[in-house]
Amino acid sequence: MLHDLIIYQKIYDFLFWLKPTVQRFAKAHKYSLGIQLEDEVIALLKLIIRANFARDDKKERIDECFVIHETIIVLIRLSKDYKLISIKQYEFASEQLIEIGRLLGGWRRKFS
Amino acid sequence: MAQKVQLGAFGFASYIKRSKRDKIESAFKRGGNWNNTSNAGVFTLNLNNAPSHVNTNIGFRCARFSGHYKLEFLSATAIEREQINPRFYSFSIHILKEKILSLYPKKVRVANLILLDWVLKPNLTESNLRNFFLGSLGFSIMKTNNNLFEKICSFENLHLAFRKAVRGKRFRKEMLEFKYNLEENLLCLRDELLTRKYQPGGYREFTVNDSKKRQIKAAPFRDRVVHHAVCNIIEPIFDQGFIFDSYACRKEKGTHKAVRRLEQFLQSANAWIRERERERERERERGNRAACIACNAIFPNTLPALTIRFCIILLPKKLVTRAVYG
Numbered sequence: 356m357l358h359d360l361i362i363y364q365k366i367y368d369f370l371f372w373l374k375p376t377v378q379r380f381a382k383a384h385k386y387s388l389g390i391q392l393e394d395e396v397i398a399l400l401k402l403i404i405r406a407n408f409a410r411d412d413k414k415e416r417i418d419e420c421f422v423i424h425e426t427i428i429v430l431i432r433l434s435k436d437y438k439l440i441s442i443k444q445y446e447f448a449s450e451q452l453i454e455i456g457r458l459l460g461g462w463r464r465k466f467s
Numbered sequence: 468m469a470q471k472v473q474l475g476a477f478g479f480a481s482y483i484k485r486s487k488r489d490k491i492e493s494a495f496k497r498g499g500n501w502n503n504t505s506n507a508g509v510f511t512l513n514l515n516n517a518p519s520h521v522n523t524n525i526g527f528r529c530a531r532f533s534g535h536y537k538l539e540f541l542s543a544t545a546i547e548r549e550q551i552n553p554r555f556y557s558f559s560i561h562i563l564k565e566k567i568l569s570l571y572p573k574k575v576r577v578a579n580l581i582l583l584d585w586v587l588k589p590n591l592t593e594s595n596l597r598n599f600f601l602g603s604l605g606f607s608i609m610k611t612n613n614n615l616f617e618k619i620c621s622f623e624n625l626h627l628a629f630r631k632a633v634r635g636k637r638f639r640k641e642m643l644e645f646k647y648n649l650e651e652n653l654l655c656l657r658d659e660l661l662t663r664k665y666q667p668g669g670y671r672e673f674t675v676n677d678s679k680k681r682q683i684k685a686a687p688f689r690d691r692v693v694h695h696a697v698c699n700i701i702e703p704i705f706d707q708g709f710i711f712d713s714y715a716c717r718k719e720k721g722t723h724k725a726v727r728r729l730e731q732f733l734q735s736a737n738a739w740i741r742e743r744e745r746e747r748e749r750e751r752e753r754g755n756r757a758a759c760i761a762c763n764a765i766f767p768n769t770l771p772a773l774t775i776r777f778c779i780i781l782l783p784k785k786l787v788t789r790a791v792y793g
Contacts, residue, residue, distance in 0.1 A: 428650060445626075449650030449651075449653075
């Protein structure tokens with residue numbers, strides 16, 4: 356139980372940081388890339404909650420999380436390449452995301 | 468007995484010192500090919516071949532033309548008088564030699580020209596010499612630099628290093644793999660460097676048959692990122708310390724600029740010859756024809772000034788953080 360609560364909190368914190376950052380995106384990307392990014396993070400949060408409730412298919416649920424997680428990393432990289440976020444912000448975001456990835460991996464290992 | 472000394476993994480310097488009895492005369496050769504592994508790169512200094520040595524990986528030999536030393540030319544007889552081995556006056560870069568011969572086929576009997584004015588200068592002081600040595604090695608400005616290691620390890624610098632390392636080969640397998648987990652790899656590198664746990668990986672060896680067989684040792688990609696990261700920080704510091712006429716492996720320099728610079732020198736040499744010959748005609752002297760002597764850099768009896776200890780003493784001042792060169 357502890358594992359997923361930490362992940363939940365981490366993703367929440369990331370979302371909390373992401374929202375104002377996206378608000379500062381250039382207009383051309385704010386409502387496409389920015390919204391997509393937010394949506395993906397919220398989707399990840401949803402999947403975590405769903406995986407929490409799941410009984411038999413927990414493993415599959417967690418596997419789905421990985422896909423979303425990778426997508427978020429790519430979107431962050433993309434916004435870095437478009438210079439929507441600074442390298443410092445990029446560093447922070449990747450630190451958070453990789454931490455989340457590690458926790459997910461640990462959680463996944465429990466059920467395999 | 469020849470003694471070869473190499474410093475550091477980034478090719479700071481290498482030289483050969485013969486026995487003390489030997490009259491040591493050597494030319495500075497700057498720049499090593501990237502495939503020379505520890506001898507490669509920006510700061511390589513080759514002193515282990517005769518000045519006549521010809522190789523494509525040599526960027527340029529150091530020469531000096533500065534405000535407070537007037538460029539001096541010597542006739543061939545003067546050199547005989549000084550009893551200096553004429554072998555060392557032969558041109559070592561064949562490109563430059565061809566250039567001279569094509570430009571001045573008749574006027575310059577000995578295709579030689581002195582770029583280094585103080586070679587045979589009697590009033591050469593030790594401090595002048597020292598400055599030149601330091602200058603050609605990039606050490607002439609001694610300023611301590613702090614927190615270099617932290618700068619090298621910063622994520623920003625590593626990211627820049629990655630972009631430099633990947634330039635031109637984005638679709639190779641190694642790069643694609645690295646890029647797939649870009650953030651993780653960079654952060655991992657940063658943490659390893661900061662905790663001093665970083666170990667360079669093994670080199671990949673293979674031979675290439677272009678014109679001749681060469682063995683190439685390629686560093687793994689993540690090591691190359693680290694090389695670039697170190698270079699990013701160190702290069703500007705060393706670049707300040709170089710003398711102007713050092714053309715190897717430096718930004719805004721290179722062989723073409725070196726040749727152009729040489730041309731400039733040659734033109735003034737040519738003017739000098741003409742003036743000399745006119746003078747002689749006037750005096751109705753029928754001695755030797757005026758000739759110009761070319762050389763790259765001759766340091767008779769001066770190499771002992773540059774010892775390995777000397778270099779090691781210099782390095783810590785330049786790069787305060789021990790970890791950088793340690």
